[in-house]
Amino acid sequence: MKQLFLFLCTCLALAVSFAAPAQHDVETAVPSEPQEDSHYDAKFDRCEGIEFDAIVPDEKGNTFFFKGDHVWKGFSGPAEHANITFKELDDYHHLGHVDAAFRMHNKDGDAQKDHDHIFFFLDDKVFSYYNSTLEDGFPMEIQQVFPEVPSRLDAAVECPKGECTTDSVLFFKGDEVYSFDIKTKTVKKKVWSHLPNCTSAFRWLQHHYCFHGNNFTRFDPVSGKVEGSYPKDARHYFMRCPNFGHGAGHRKPPCKLDAISTDDTGKSYAFTGNTYIRLDTHRDGTHHFPITRLWKEISGKLDAVFAYGDKLYMIQGSQIYIYKSATPYTLIEGYPKPLKEELGIEGPVKAAFLCANQHVVHVIKGQKMIEIDLAATPRAVKTELPIPITDVDAAICDDDGVKVFVDSQYYVYQSPRILAVSKINPLPHRMSSEKFECEYDSGLQKPILQLPL
């Protein structure tokens, strides 16, 4: 049985991949995946509005939604018996339910062997799965693995270093939150009374969500702070349901960048309009978020972004903002400043980039590449070279060389020098519409709206 549903959306389309939430695109008819599968069991329909027991992604980025003895795999499709994938959970607790689950983030130290494992909590037991296989020795008592964390939890979610101060796990029980430091195995108890009691918790693309009933609330994993208008109904965002979506029509943003950069911690971003997209976390899906989500002081579109040391330099018109690349990004005192004062050049510029372990920033302005030595005092223009390429939108220097973006294409040069001396442009590459979650010249370049997810 093939049914077609139309989705309406005020916001940016979400990723289409299996790993990403429902796509909302007014012009796309989305087939509900026909499932004449013997696993199918109509006992639960998540589009009726479900309070999930647990939500957790696996090492491949597939997200599981648990309710009772059922599980949904991914952001669309029907439920199946959880025992098909996680047999031992059911053996232990026949027809019961999981209390909580999270995906371990632990890349440091001995315990690295746990990285990307899913930990399930049932009553007083914990189960560790990897590749849908229960690890030897499990189940164990929760306190054997997570000392001082209570049994019969409501929710759990990982919080990697960078988002929290250390690699941590947040455990929820009633209105209490236990922040567990993975390395020291110590617990800090917190009370975030403004946050609803979470029945499941989920981290998606560096954002933390508390689910309660069929609603969810986004929260800051360090302070518990809630910013924005919440709760929101999960059916509009985290699953594909008929008659749910974000409202009136919008398409994906055009494949045209304003800026692109990778910070010293390896976080890679592309900027278009008032949104950014992370490029290095593709496993879990892709999504455009408002720039203000990470860089509160930036409003509107950026012209150029580059990383130098542990800082991110963001140029807009004749101003420059410098952020410290810790999480959260913090604007350095005294900024924004005039670009002239910081780099000795006038805005606006088109692009800027720095190659690894260098201290010379290459700024593209008009059809020139200006080189400025950031280590020199005072900073001044070192060289100014004409470049063979016009209408540059964005540029980055990475392992492949210098990538120069023009509309939906980019050119790769082995080095900044080669970019400057080239007489003819190399063959262009097409921007991946999947990676950048964008659409080739749609003709309809509407302003990009902020996505409240």
Ligand SMILES: *[C@@H]1O[C@H](CO)[C@@H](O)[C@H](O)[C@H]1NC(C)=O
């Ligand atoms: C899973 O659970 C269902 C319902 O209890 C049962 O019919 C089925 O045999 C179980 N499958 C496995 C593989 O244990």
Ligand SMILES: *[C@@H]1O[C@H](CO)[C@@H](O)[C@H](O)[C@H]1NC(C)=O
């Ligand atoms: C994952 O599990 C499957 C079947 O259980 C097995 O064939 C495969 O080799 C495993 N993959 C890894 C990476 O361990």
Ligand SMILES: *[C@@H]1O[C@H](CO)[C@@H](O)[C@H](O)[C@H]1NC(C)=O
């Ligand atoms: C939240 O949990 C506490 C117990 O920790 C309970 O007293 C309270 O009633 C719960 N609130 C709601 C709205 O369920």
Ligand SMILES: *[C@@H]1O[C@H](CO)[C@@H](O)[C@H](O)[C@H]1NC(C)=O
């Ligand atoms: C969900 O949120 C709406 C408001 O957005 C509220 O009216 C409703 O009671 C909430 N439901 C649950 C189960 O939290």
